[in-house]
Amino acid sequence: MDVAARSARRSAPPWHPVHDGDGRRPAVTAGINHEIDLVVRARAGDRDAFERLVRLHADRLYAVVLRVSGDAHEAEEVVQETFLRAWRNIDRFQGRSQFFTWLYRIGVNEARRSQERRRARPQSAPLADAETQIPDERQAPQARAESHELRRALEAAILALPLEYRMPLVLRDVEGLSTAQAADVMELGEAAFKSRLHRARLAVREAVDHFVAQRDDT
Amino acid sequence: MIRRLLAKRRFMRDHRFTQAHLSDYVDGDLRSPERERVEEHLHWCPECRRVLESLRRTLMELMGLRTPPHESFAPSVIDRLRRET
Numbered sequence: 001m002d003v004a005a006r007s008a009r010r011s012a013p014p015w016h017p018v019h020d021g022d023g024r025r026p027a028v029t030a031g032i033n034h035e036i037d038l039v040v041r042a043r044a045g046d047r048d049a050f051e052r053l054v055r056l057h058a059d060r061l062y063a064v065v066l067r068v069s070g071d072a073h074e075a076e077e078v079v080q081e082t083f084l085r086a087w088r089n090i091d092r093f094q095g096r097s098q099f100f101t102w103l104y105r106i107g108v109n110e111a112r113r114s115q116e117r118r119r120a121r122p123q124s125a126p127l128a129d130a131e132t133q134i135p136d137e138r139q140a141p142q143a144r145a146e147s148h149e150l151r152r153a154l155e156a157a158i159l160a161l162p163l164e165y166r167m168p169l170v171l172r173d174v175e176g177l178s179t180a181q182a183a184d185v186m187e188l189g190e191a192a193f194k195s196r197l198h199r200a201r202l203a204v205r206e207a208v209d210h211f212v213a214q215r216d217d218t
Numbered sequence: 219m220i221r222r223l224l225a226k227r228r229f230m231r232d233h234r235f236t237q238a239h240l241s242d243y244v245d246g247d248l249r250s251p252e253r254e255r256v257e258e259h260l261h262w263c264p265e266c267r268r269v270l271e272s273l274r275r276t277l278m279e280l281m282g283l284r285t286p287p288h289e290s291f292a293p294s295v296i297d298r299l300r301r302e303t
Contacts, residue, residue, distance in 0.1 A: 174284050
């Protein structure tokens with residue numbers, strides 16, 4: 001079975017770009033086929049096709065890496081390195097997984113290397129609001145302030161997790177990948193992935209509970 | 219007396235099982251007998267109900283962290299690709 005046929009059997013992630021194609025096929029199928037076409041062309045050396053893949057995936061990958069690293073500059077560097085590495089090794093993509101899981105796997109490994117390099121440096125502060133927060137104008141000021149505080153507590157709890165627990169949580173619970181997709185990115189069996197995810201969730205849950213208890217006391 | 223001891227032992231076994239499988243339960247990943255075992259225990263155990271409730275709240279909050287990027291990051295990646303390859 002070739003790359004295109006294998007990839008077409010798998011479903012798209014929730015944010016997978018959707019193209020109408022010729023209008024006769026379901027939009028999602030057309031979107032997958034469009035991406036497969038780009039991958040096949042990129043594998044043949046077509047850089048324009050690869051640049052279109054960059055446009056499809058760069059922003060989402062950046063969001064994942066930013067959430068994992070907590071540092072905008074580092075996330076930018078990691079994403080750039082990821083795409084450079086992906087372009088240089090695109091011929092190694094065999095289509096055994098979706099293109100985006102292959103790409104995210106490179107990104108996760110790159111983020112891991114980057115974290116190891118800066119291990120000696122102090123931990124980043126939680127992500128700055130300007131980078132991540134969209135204010136909800138429908139909320140009353142007090143509710144907005146509470147939501148803002150809870151968000152900061154959550155972000156701090158995520159960044160306090162060891163990287164190997166942080167990544168499953170970000171991929172599955174923040175970015176919305178399926179368990180199978182996220183385990184594939186992490187190169188883990190589903191049982192091992194679920195075990196890490198459960199422990200990460202419980203740790204973050206404690207931070208949320210602590211926040212709620214403090215709020216209720218005041 | 220013995221019956222009560224056995225019931226307590228069973229309760230603790232189900233308690234550990236439930237605590238270990240709450241993630242699978244909220245994800246809908248448990249098969250029928252396991253799901254029923256968790257639900258039966260949840261009915262009797264306020265501690266596990268509390269954990270479940272806060273786990274669900276945490277997952278909702280985590281989902282809320284997902285935000286679309288403010289600006290496209292692709293042009294800077296493409297610039298670097300063109301420079302270095």
